[in-house]
Amino acid sequence: MNDLLITDVAELATPLGTSPLAGSRQGEISRRQGVEVFCRDGEISFIGTPEERRGRFGDLDGTARLDGAGCTLVPGFVDAHTHLPWAGSRENEFAMRLTGKTYLEIAAAGGGILSTVRATRAADVDHLVRNTLRRLDRMLTLGTTTAEVKSGYGLSLAGELKQLRAIREAGRRHAVDVVPTLLAAHEFPPEYRDDRDAWVEVIAEEIIPACAVGGMARFCDVFCEQGVFDVEQSRRVLLAGAEHGLLPRLHADEFVDSGGATLAAEIGAVSADHLVAVTPEGAAAMAGAGVMAVLLPGVSFFLMKESYAPARRLVSAGVPVVLATDCNPGSSHTESIPFIVQLALFQMKLSIEECLVAVTLNAACCLGIGERAGSIEVGKSADLVLLEGDSLLHLGYHFGVNPVRAVVKEGRVVHQVA
Amino acid sequence: MNDLLITDVAELATPLGTSPLAGSRQGEISRRQGVEVFCRDGEISFIGTPEERRGRFGDLDGTARLDGAGCTLVPGFVDAHTHLPWAGSRENEFAMRLTGKTYLEIAAAGGGILSTVRATRAADVDHLVRNTLRRLDRMLTLGTTTAEVKSGYGLSLAGELKQLRAIREAGRRHAVDVVPTLLAAHEFPPEYRDDRDAWVEVIAEEIIPACAVGGMARFCDVFCEQGVFDVEQSRRVLLAGAEHGLLPRLHADEFVDSGGATLAAEIGAVSADHLVAVTPEGAAAMAGAGVMAVLLPGVSFFLMKESYAPARRLVSAGVPVVLATDCNPGSSHTESIPFIVQLALFQMKLSIEECLVAVTLNAACCLGIGERAGSIEVGKSADLVLLEGDSLLHLGYHFGVNPVRAVVKEGRVVHQVA
Numbered sequence: 001m002n003d004l005l006i007t008d009v010a011e012l013a014t015p016l017g018t019s020p021l022a023g024s025r026q027g028e029i030s031r032r033q034g035v036e037v038f039c040r041d042g043e044i045s046f047i048g049t050p051e052e053r054r055g056r057f058g059d060l061d062g063t064a065r066l067d068g069a070g071c072t073l074v075p076g077f078v079d080a081h082t083h084l085p086w087a088g089s090r091e092n093e094f095a096m097r098l099t100g101k102t103y104l105e106i107a108a109a110g111g112g113i114l115s116t117v118r119a120t121r122a123a124d125v126d127h128l129v130r131n132t133l134r135r136l137d138r139m140l141t142l143g144t145t146t147a148e149v150k151s152g153y154g155l156s157l158a159g160e161l162k163q164l165r166a167i168r169e170a171g172r173r174h175a176v177d178v179v180p181t182l183l184a185a186h187e188f189p190p191e192y193r194d195d196r197d198a199w200v201e202v203i204a205e206e207i208i209p210a211c212a213v214g215g216m217a218r219f220c221d222v223f224c225e226q227g228v229f230d231v232e233q234s235r236r237v238l239l240a241g242a243e244h245g246l247l248p249r250l251h252a253d254e255f256v257d258s259g260g261a262t263l264a265a266e267i268g269a270v271s272a273d274h275l276v277a278v279t280p281e282g283a284a285a286m287a288g289a290g291v292m293a294v295l296l297p298g299v300s301f302f303l304m305k306e307s308y309a310p311a312r313r314l315v316s317a318g319v320p321v322v323l324a325t326d327c328n329p330g331s332s333h334t335e336s337i338p339f340i341v342q343l344a345l346f347q348m349k350l351s352i353e354e355c356l357v358a359v360t361l362n363a364a365c366c367l368g369i370g371e372r373a374g375s376i377e378v379g380k381s382a383d384l385v386l387l388e389g390d391s392l393l394h395l396g397y398h399f400g401v402n403p404v405r406a407v408v409k410e411g412r413v414v415h416q417v418a
Numbered sequence: 419m420n421d422l423l424i425t426d427v428a429e430l431a432t433p434l435g436t437s438p439l440a441g442s443r444q445g446e447i448s449r450r451q452g453v454e455v456f457c458r459d460g461e462i463s464f465i466g467t468p469e470e471r472r473g474r475f476g477d478l479d480g481t482a483r484l485d486g487a488g489c490t491l492v493p494g495f496v497d498a499h500t501h502l503p504w505a506g507s508r509e510n511e512f513a514m515r516l517t518g519k520t521y522l523e524i525a526a527a528g529g530g531i532l533s534t535v536r537a538t539r540a541a542d543v544d545h546l547v548r549n550t551l552r553r554l555d556r557m558l559t560l561g562t563t564t565a566e567v568k569s570g571y572g573l574s575l576a577g578e579l580k581q582l583r584a585i586r587e588a589g590r591r592h593a594v595d596v597v598p599t600l601l602a603a604h605e606f607p608p609e610y611r612d613d614r615d616a617w618v619e620v621i622a623e624e625i626i627p628a629c630a631v632g633g634m635a636r637f638c639d640v641f642c643e644q645g646v647f648d649v650e651q652s653r654r655v656l657l658a659g660a661e662h663g664l665l666p667r668l669h670a671d672e673f674v675d676s677g678g679a680t681l682a683a684e685i686g687a688v689s690a691d692h693l694v695a696v697t698p699e700g701a702a703a704m705a706g707a708g709v710m711a712v713l714l715p716g717v718s719f720f721l722m723k724e725s726y727a728p729a730r731r732l733v734s735a736g737v738p739v740v741l742a743t744d745c746n747p748g749s750s751h752t753e754s755i756p757f758i759v760q761l762a763l764f765q766m767k768l769s770i771e772e773c774l775v776a777v778t779l780n781a782a783c784c785l786g787i788g789e790r791a792g793s794i795e796v797g798k799s800a801d802l803v804l805l806e807g808d809s810l811l812h813l814g815y816h817f818g819v820n821p822v823r824a825v826v827k828e829g830r831v832v833h834q835v836a
Contacts, residue, residue: 091807091811091812091815092811094815095770098763098769098814099769138819142819298817301764301817302764302817304764304765304767333815334817334818336818336819339817339819340818346719346720346722347722349722351516352516389509393512396512397507397508397509398751398752399716399719399751400716400752400754400756400758401556401752401754401757
C-alpha cells in the first residue's frame with residue numbers, strides 16, 4: 001500500500017482532460033478551495049471535501065499525510081525540452097557575452113555547441129549519468145516530475161548512444177520520469193564540416209536505425225536554423241526518424257524565420273520549439289496541423305535578447321503553447337520551471353492560468369503522456385507539487401525564489417522543505 | 419571558542435577595504451584559488467594555503483570544518499534596501515497588472531501602498547515580527563547576512579513605532595543583522611490627504627523625534643517622487659531627521675526625474691535609491707557629493723517596465739553602485755540577491771565583478787558597516803557565503819536557481835544545503 005492524504009489544500013489549481021488546450025482555452029483551469037486529495041497506489045483516487053473523504057474512506061488514521069494548509073496544489077511540472085546529459089561547462093562564454101562578444105566570436109574562440117561536444121565525447125557514460133542525476137535532483141526541488149531529455153552532444157553513433165544510455169540510466173535511478181529524444185542533428189561535427197549532406201545521411205542511415213530500437217528514444221529532433229540544418233536536411237532527418245517510429249519535433253525559427261514552423265506543419269511534427277522569429281503564416285500553419293509550440297524564454301533572458309517568442313500571438317492563432325527550460329550549458333543554464341513561468345508572465349504577457357497549462361497538461365500532451373500526467377484528476381498518476389501561497393497567483397507574485405514546499409511523485413513525497 | 423575552518427575553496431572572490439568602490443574600481447575584486455579561511459570568535463583570522471595555516475595554527479583537528487571543494491566563497495550579501503515588516507498580500511494587484519491595469523486604476527480599486535498600510539495598521543507587533551522573521555529566513559538561505567529594513571506602512575507615530583519595534587525584535591532573534599530605517603515619508607496617510615504639508619510637519623516634529631531615540635532607526639528615508647513627496651517636502655523631512663542623528667537617504671527619480679538625485683547631493687545623503695529616471699546632471703551631482711546609488715532592478719522586472727536604472731552610466735559617472743532587492747509586497751516581492759545580481763548582469767549589463775562589489779562592500783558602506791562587513795579580510799566579521807561552482811561566474815551563469823551551498827554568520831554555519 002502506498003497511500004497519501006493531502007489535507008486542507010488552500011487552492012487546488014489544475015487543467016482538466018487529456019488533450020492540449022489552445023486559444024481561448026489555453027488558460028482554462030479548475031480551481032477549488034479547501035479540498036483534500038487522496039492518492040492510492042501511485043494514482044489520484046479522490047479529490048473532495050474532508051466530509052466526502054471520510055464518507056468514502058473513513059478517518060485514514062494510519063495514512064501518511066501532507067499538510068496543504070496555506071498552500072496551492074498543482075500538477076507536477078513537465079519540462080518538455082532539456083539537454084541534460086552534458087559534460088564540461090561554458091561559464092567563460094557567458095563572461096564573453098557579458099562583455100559584448102558575439103556568438104560568432106565565441107565560436108571562433110572555441111566555444112559554442114562544439115565545445116560541449118568535445119567535453120561530452122571525452123566523458124564516460126557514468127560521468128554523464130552523474131551530471132544528469134544532479135540536474136534532475138535540482139529539477140525535482142523546483143517541482144518538475146517529468147522531463148524530456150535530448151542527446152545531441154555526441155554527434156557520432158557511439159556518442160549519441162552513450163548519451164541516450166546515460167539518459168535511460170538516470171531515468172531508471174531517479175524519481176523524475178525521463179522521456180528520451182535523439183538529437184543527432186544538433187550540429188555538424190568537425191569530421192563532416194566540409195560535407196554536411198554526408199552527416200545528414202549518417203544520421204538517417206546509421207544513427208536513427210541504431211537509436212530507435214529498444215525504446216532508447218521516443219522523439220527525433222533537429223536544429224532547423226540558418227547555418228545549421230536547412231529545411232531539406234531537417235525533413236530528411238525527421239522523415240527517417242518517423243520511419244523508425246521516432247516522433248518528429250524540431251528546433252525552429254529561433255533566430256530567423258528558417259521555415260521551421262512550416263516544415264513542422266508539413267510533416268505533422270509533435271512540436272516546433274523556440275519560435276522567437278516565427279511568422280504569422282508559420283503560426284497559422286502550426287495551428288492548422290495541430291503542432292504544439294514549445295517556448296523557451298530562458299534563452300532570450302540568458303542571451304540578453306530584446307525579443308521573446310510571440311506567445312500571445314501563438315495563443316491567438318490557436319497553437320497550444322508549452323513552456324520549458326531548455327536546460328543546457330550554452331543558452332539556458334537553468335532547471336527552474338517556476339522561473340520560466342515568471343519570464344513568461346513578465347516578458348511574454350501570458351496569464352498565470354495560461355502558464356500553468358503550458359507547464360502541465362500541454363507539456364504532458366507534447367510528450368505523449370497526457371493520459372496519465374499533466375492534471376490533477378482521479379485515475380491520473382499522483383504527480384503533484386505543493387506551492388507556497390494560498391492561490392496560484394503566488395507562483396508569479398513571489399518571484400526569484402523557489403516556491404515549492406513539497407513534491408509528490410506517483411503518490412510518494414519525494415521532496416519536502418523543512 | 420567559536421572556530422570554523424573553511425577548506426579547499428575553489429575560488430575566493432572579494433572586494434578589499436572599507437570604502438565604497440566607484441567608476442573603474444566598481445569591479446575591483448581579489449580572486450584566489452585553493453585557499454582556506456579560518457574564523458575565530460566570529461572574525462576572519464586567517465586566509466591562505468593549507469600549508470600556511472598548518473604553520474600558524476597546526477592541524478586544528480577538533481575544529482568545525484566547512485568543505486569548500488568546487489565552490490566559490492564570497493562575502494555575505496548585504497541587502498541595503500528592503501521593506502520587510504508588512505502585513506497582508508497584494509497578489510491581486512499583480513494579477514491586475516498582468517491584464518494591463520495601470521497603477522492609477524489599481525490604486526482606485528483600493529490597491530497600492532495604502533492597501534498595505536491598512537493591513538499593517540491592523541496587525542499587532544508579533545504578527546509583524548513573525549512576517550519579518552519568515553522573510554529573513556528566506557534571505558539567509560539566499561546568502562544575505564545583513565539587511566536594511568524600513569518602516570513606512572504605519573504612517574502614524576504609533577504605526578511607525580510598531581514597525582520599528584518589529585524590526586528590532588526580529589533583528590534580535592535572527593542570524594541576519596538588521597539595520598533599521600524610518601520611512602514615515604513613504605506616502606500620505608488618508609487622514610492627511612487634503613493637507614499634505616501637515617503630514618510633513620507631523621513627521622518632522624513628532625515622528626522623527628520619537629523614533630530617533632534608543633537606536634530605533636539609523637536612517638531617515640523619504641519617497642521623493644511626482645505625486646508623493648516633492649523636493650521641498652523631502653528636504654524638510656531629511657533635514658529634520660539629520661537634526662536628530664538619522665542619516666538621510668531617499669527614494670529618488672524612480673518613475674520621472676523629480677529632482678531627487680540633485681537633492682541627495684545637495685544635502686549629502688548617504689544614498690539615492692531607484693534612479694531609473696536619473697539624469698546625467700543628477701548622476702554627476704551624486705558623484706560630486708559622494709552619494710551612493712542603490713539600484714533595484716527587481717522593480718523594473720516585476721512592474722514589467724521597459725527600462726532599468728542606467729547602471730553603466732552611473733558607474734561611468736563615478737557613482738558607487740549598490741544593488742538591493744527592495745523586497746516589498748507591491749513592486750518587488752523577492753528576497754533573492756542572487757536573482758537581483760542576474761537581473762543586473764542581463765538587463766543592466768554590469769559585470770559579475772561589479773555586481774559582487776555592489777552587493778557586498780558597497781552595500782556595507784552604504785549601511786555604515788564597511789569597517790566590519792562587505793569583504794573577506796582578516797579582522798572583519800566572518801560573514802561568508804559558499805556558492806556552487808568553481809568561480810564567481812557561476813553566480814550569473816547558473817540562473818533562476820539558488821546557488822547558495824552554505825552561509826556563515828559571525829563564524830557559525832547558519833545555513834547549509836544537504
